[in-house]
Amino acid sequence: MFDGELGPLTRQVLRERGAALIVEVCAWAVGLSDRPHQQRRHGRVAPSGETLGSRAAAELPLGGEEDRPLELGEARPGTFRDALGALMPEGGVYAQRLEEQVLVPFVLETCVQAADRARKTCPEAWAELASDVGEDEDDLVAVVRAAEWSDPLQVEAEQLVLAALGDVPLLEVENEGLPLSLVRAAESAARAAVPAVEPPAEQADLATARFLAEAALADAGLTLPVPPHEADALLDRLLADGLEPAEIESLLPELPVEAVTAARVRSGLARGAGPGL
Numbered sequence: 629m630f631d632g633e634l635g636p637l638t639r640q641v642l643r644e645r646g647a648a649l650i651v652e653v654c655a656w657a658v659g660l661s662d663r664p665h666q667q668r669r670h671g672r673v674a675p676s677g678e679t680l681g682s683r684a685a686a687e688l689p690l691g692g693e694e695d696r697p698l699e700l701g702e703a704r705p706g707t708f709r710d711a712l713g714a715l716m717p718e719g720g721v722y723a724q725r726l727e728e729q730v731l732v733p734f735v736l737e738t739c740v741q742a743a744d745r746a747r748k749t750c751p752e753a754w755a756e757l758a759s760d761v762g763e764d765e766d767d768l769v770a771v772v773r774a775a776e777w778s779d780p781l782q783v784e785a786e787q788l789v790l791a792a793l794g795d796v797p798l799l800e801v802e803n804e805g806l807p808l809s810l811v812r813a814a815e816s817a818a819r820a821a822v823p824a825v826e827p828p829a830e831q832a833d834l835a836t837a838r839f840l841a842e843a844a845l846a847d848a849g850l851t852l853p854v855p856p857h858e859a860d861a862l863l864d865r866l867l868a869d870g871l872e873p874a875e876i877e878s879l880l881p882e883l884p885v886e887a888v889t890a891a892r893v894r895s896g897l898a899r900g901a902g903p904g905l
Contacts (some may be wrong), residue, residue, distance in 0.1 A: 634757075638742040638781050642735075642788070649734055649785060650792050654805025655812060656730050660722065661802055665690065666715035673715050680711055684798040690714040695721055699786060701794075708801045709794035727782075731789075735782045736871065739772040837875035841883060846867045856884040859892035873897045 642649075661681025666673050680690050684706035691713030696703065700723060703710035712723040747754040747765070758765035761774035772778065793801055848865045850858050862885065866876050877897060880890045 633717060634742060634746055634775070634777065635780070637746060638739050638777055639784060641742040641745070642738050642784060645734075645738055645741075646788055646792075647731075649788065651805070651808055652730055652734060653726065653789050653793060654801050655808035656726060656805065657711070657798070657801045658805045658809035659802070660711055660797055663714075664717065664786055666717055668692065668695075670713070673717065673719055675717070680714055681799065684711065690798070692722060697721065700790070702794060707795050708798050709790060711735055711798045726789075727786075731782055731785050732778070735778050735785050736769070736772065737778045738785075739781060740768045742777075743768045743772050834878060836877065837871055838879060838882070840869050840871055841866060841876075841879050844871075845883065852884045854889045856881075856886060856888040856892055859885075859889045860896060862889065863893050863896045 640774060661679060663680050664675045665678045665680050665683055667676045668674075671779075683690055687706040689703075689705045690710045691703070692715075696713030696714055699818040700709055700713050712726060713721050715721060716725065747768070755765045757775070758771050761771060763772070763774050820821075827852055843853075844865045845852070845862075848861070850862060854862050863876070867873075871879075877894065880893060883890075885893070
């Protein structure tokens with residue numbers, strides 16, 4: 629499968645996920661009606677004293693034509709399309725926030741799913757494509773971004789959302805999204821209640837030590853798995869390459885060494901052996 633053939637695949641996956649996208653957008657819209665309505669006064673954005681919801685219920689315009697992005701098209705007052713063209717307090721319109729918070733991550737995930745499908749069905753062509761864009765074939769996100777698949781698919785995602793929800797009253801869109809919004813809020817509260825667990829410093833440091841040990845084994849010319857008679861040579865090389873005795877002790881179970889070799893290395897560490905000793 630070549631890069632040009634992945635466009636139809638990403639669109640197919642987007643169509644398959646279309647219902648999920650609409651649900652996510654509805655959930656995102658919950659609370660939008662409570663936002664203060666903004667208007668331009670003498671070139672500045674200022675609150676009108678109303679909310680988007682109160683104006684939507686009265687079928688009054690939520691945004692102005694001068695601020696509404698062209699891709700939103702004409703909007704009937706009080707609709708979701710109208711709300712997307714409404715001004716935010718900090719400037720800009722809510723369509724921009726929808727793009728950043730929902731469409732961009734959803735489209736990226738869609739492209740990654742399409743990429744995973746392509747990798748499984750055409751592994752050789754996928755490997756060639758990854759090589760062409762200069763990325764690791766197992767790093768799906770990196771390949772997707774390097775191949776620039778998201779931009780054209782995002783336009784289609786926007787059109788899909790507007791076709792399904794654009795002319796629906798804002799309050800109805802919020803009502804549809806309320807169940808998922810409550811689930812998202814509960815998940816967020818649960819995550820916040822659990823303190824983040826960070827790995828101990830010694831575990832984090834082992835990443836560097838592991839890299840050094842693997843490089844030492846690759847360059848030392850030792851037999852793998854390392855036999856007992858090469859235990860001293862292995863220990864000397866690991867110490868010479870900057871590994872600390874505690875790091876060597878921790879990494880021994882991971883290294884390709886025989887059991888007796890590991891025991892001899894530990895014995896050497898206990899004796900305080902060092903390079904050249």
